Amino acid sequence: MMYEDMKDKVEQVVEKGEIIDDYNTDDQRRQAFNQWTKGFTRMDHPTVIQIILDKSKDKDISGHSLPNLVYVSRQKSKASPHHFKAGALNVLLRVSAVMTNAPSILTHDCDMYSKDPRTPLRVLCYLSDPEMKSNLAFIQFRQRFHGLNEDDIYASEYKRLFKINSLGFDGLKVTLEISELNPxxxxxxxxxxxxxxxxxxxxxxxxxxxxxxxxxxxxFRYGSLVEDYYAGYRLQCLFEVTFSEYNTLIYGSQSMGVLMSLAYSHYAFWPIWCIPVSFYCLFPQLALLNRVSIFPNASEPWFFLYVFLVLCAYGQDLLDFLLGGGTVRRWWNAQRLWMIRGLTCYLFGSMEYMLKSIGVSTHGFSLTSKVLDDAQSKRYGQGVFEFGVPSPLFVPLAMAAIINLFSFMSGLTGFLKGSNNEGLGLQMILSGFIVLNCLPVYGAVALRNDAGKMATKITVISTFVSVALYYISSLFL
Incomplete structure (x- = not known):
């Protein structure tokens, strides 16, 4: 009943755009809500700090002091950059230092949890251990995302990152400007x-x-949407990631040992996957369209070695996924998203880094709205992908889908006609595999009429670039 009453009040305030006098029932609330002026918006408002509980005077029913409880909303201005979650954490860090300067900070996030109520006590045991506390500054629980559909079509569970790979991590092992922020x-x-x-x-x-x-x-580190990874990484030994004097392989191995540096390097070098993924999604297929063999013939020993390595790699990955509590369909979506990320966010992220390295300004990242309408929620529940935003990210993905489809059809036609395709077999299998992965893309391009279909502009651009790439490849193959 208390929650429903609060929800009703919040909705009324949002609808009216102001705090009505009936809600200002005491001086404390009146003091807080008086800051809500006409120009007060979610992205443009002054700092709001409200003390809900003060341990010096607030007691529970048994007479014991209650802990301090302070509500903080950092100042936001359209004229100033917003650093999203990392910025909010840095504000909380400073406000906490000013008001209490407690030696430990516990951060709760909506996608991280622990079922054990004694978790804070156990964490304090690590932070208080005299043998390790001088080298320990950051303890983080793995992420858990809620509200995923049955088959997790976007691989948002990140099972490899937070459950499978983390098992391998087990066992491996600020200066301030004003005096009040001094530790x-x-x-x-x-x-x-x-x-x-x-x-x-x-x-x-x-x-x-x-x-x-x-x-x-x-x-907390700015410049990333996943500040927890950067913060945890930097708190161990590093200030920059991958391409710097604090390289994960060289400097990292000296600071943390070879095994831990390799573990971090696995994540630090993720964007570079765009190179082999893009190569395998485009080059063998363009060669197949031009009837050029680049893989071993079926009669050669190297053919069987190649097939063996591919099947073992995917087999091991599937086994790890199933042993981690996953399903075959979730595994399929996870490996599909690995390919999609290689062609989209990894590719564009790598390009942005290279442009920044040579002094070319880029647009950078921005958080999108997490609010879904009913139609989007329904499509997600049904396992239907969203491609409705006309983003350049979809151009390489649509190109790969188009080139692989025509490549597979060309190879299949030649096979049915009885042509000598012995040297093209692996290329045709690879094209067919990627076609299966791109089924949601084909549906978004040609079979759907809802708001989540691929934008016509993206389809047209991808088609023209694919044709141009084919004619260019024919000059060299």
């Missing part, structure tokens, strides 16, 4: 005092980090 600073004033509240509002302002090292040398 050794003792807070000796009440959190409700004017000085504490003024400083807390100051460090939560969107201009506080200007000309500072927050987000690069201090706090």
């Amino acid at each position: 050794d600073h003792a807070v000796n004033k009440a959190i409700t005092s004017e000085k504490i509240m003024t400083l807390a509002h100051y460090v939560a302002g969107c201009n506080y980090e200007n000309q500072t090292k927050w987000g690069s040398k201090m706090g």
